[in-house]
Amino acid sequence: MSKRVQARNEAARLLREQEAAQRRRQRTLWTAAIAVAALVLAGIVGWGVYQNQHSGDYTTPKGAVANGAGLPVSDGPVTVDVYYDYMCPFCKQFEQSSASALDQWMSQGKVKLVLHPLGFLDRYSNGTQYSTRSAAAAACANDGGKLWEYSKALYDQQPKEGSNGLSDDQLIQIGGGVGLVDPSFATCVRDGTYHSWVGHANDEAAKRKINSTPTVFVNGQKIDPTVSALTSAVEAAGK
Amino acid sequence: MAPWLGTLCRLVLAGVFLVAGGAKVGDLAESGRAVNAYQLMPYGVATVVGAALPFVEIVLGLLLLVGVATRLAAGVAATLLVVFVAGISSAWARGLRIECGCFGGGGQLAADASPTYGPEIARDLLFLVLAGFLLAYPRTRFSVDDMLAGSGER
Numbered sequence: 418m419s420k421r422v423q424a425r426n427e428a429a430r431l432l433r434e435q436e437a438a439q440r441r442r443q444r445t446l447w448t449a450a451i452a453v454a455a456l457v458l459a460g461i462v463g464w465g466v467y468q469n470q471h472s473g474d475y476t477t478p479k480g481a482v483a484n485g486a487g488l489p490v491s492d493g494p495v496t497v498d499v500y501y502d503y504m505c506p507f508c509k510q511f512e513q514s515s516a517s518a519l520d521q522w523m524s525q526g527k528v529k530l531v532l533h534p535l536g537f538l539d540r541y542s543n544g545t546q547y548s549t550r551s552a553a554a555a556a557c558a559n560d561g562g563k564l565w566e567y568s569k570a571l572y573d574q575q576p577k578e579g580s581n582g583l584s585d586d587q588l589i590q591i592g593g594g595v596g597l598v599d600p601s602f603a604t605c606v607r608d609g610t611y612h613s614w615v616g617h618a619n620d621e622a623a624k625r626k627i628n629s630t631p632t633v634f635v636n637g638q639k640i641d642p643t644v645s646a647l648t649s650a651v652e653a654a655g656k
Numbered sequence: 657m658a659p660w661l662g663t664l665c666r667l668v669l670a671g672v673f674l675v676a677g678g679a680k681v682g683d684l685a686e687s688g689r690a691v692n693a694y695q696l697m698p699y700g701v702a703t704v705v706g707a708a709l710p711f712v713e714i715v716l717g718l719l720l721l722v723g724v725a726t727r728l729a730a731g732v733a734a735t736l737l738v739v740f741v742a743g744i745s746s747a748w749a750r751g752l753r754i755e756c757g758c759f760g761g762g763g764q765l766a767a768d769a770s771p772t773y774g775p776e777i778a779r780d781l782l783f784l785v786l787a788g789f790l791l792a793y794p795r796t797r798f799s800v801d802d803m804l805a806g807s808g809e810r
Contacts, residue, residue: 444805468707
């Protein structure tokens with residue numbers, strides 16, 4: 418082979434290698450661009466889905482406090498806010514240990530008890546969204562003037578975390594047991610009238626940096642969710 | 657050896673992100689509350705992050721699973737993990753009582769449970785090592801990247 422042919426072959430080989438390297442770079446660039454586009458699109462889709470689920474339209478229950486999320490069950494000079502979830506065992510514990518004290522203060526006109534039922538624990542009812550359904554049913558009970566009684570009755574029959582929760586029929590039946598016999602209560606529960614309101618209540622609670630239940634405030638001051646902390650805070654505030 | 661180890665790293669990370677995203681995608685409002693529980697941004701921003709993150713994690717998991725744009729995907733994974741570690745550390749430093757929300761949950765910690773920041777950070781650091789390996793050796797077996805490159809151009 419002559420020197421000239423050798424040089425020509427060498428040049429051709431170099432050219433081929435350069436072209437191959439160029440193609441590799443382009444391919445890497447393209448796949449990276451597609452990957453980035455897919456990731457960005459995924460984020461936008463997520464935001465869109467959330468916006469869609471969270472339409473912002475909700476019905477405010479009767480007599481709710483200013484932000485539309487708290488439901489007062491009594492009136493008095495000392496305000497007690499309780500944020501809770503009917504699926505949460507510690508909420509039940511708090512409610513059952515403090516109910517008699519609260520009843521006493523309410524009968525004496527000392528305490529304005531504001532209940533904030535939330536739907537934080539929907540994950541623990543096998544997709545039946547018991548937290549949201551029970552909180553929505555509580556808003557129905559509020560409209561029937563029996564929220565406090567209904568709350569106690571719901572806690573009495575609190576389902577285990579991880580179960581399906583109580584059915585809508587059971588939620589209605591428990592209402593009947595505390596005197597919510599008007600058919601409008603059953604309709605309200607069955608139609609999920611307050612489902613989207615629970616989303617609003619969750620938002621309002623989250624804005625107040627509440628990420629666990631129960632969370633209790635006495636005159637706007639956060640306290641430990643125990644009956645002893647509640648008693649001392651209410652007595653101090655009532656002086 | 658590195659391409660096979662890389663495949664392993666890629667598949668493990670893919671599984672982690674697919675599971676993490678899948679666990680959160682069913683309740684985007686809860687995901688937003690979990691982000692909000694870190695108290696690092698206003699609630700409105702936290703809901704955007706919380707809604708977008710599960711979908712991003714799932715797509716990232718898919719990219720890693722099939723091995724397309726591996727180096728970029730590993731870089732994104734590493735970035736996310738660094739942000740998660742920073743978030744958990746800052747929650748720890750500020751004495752917040754939250755659950756990381758990494759695999760679902762609204763950040764709520766049961767009243768009788770203690771936070772487990774240490775193990776959560778250790779776990780994320782382990783994943784970060786895998787992502788780091790992929791950043792260094794992005795060429796892995798059984799990947800779309802490998803297929804596209806073709807046998808003649810290795």
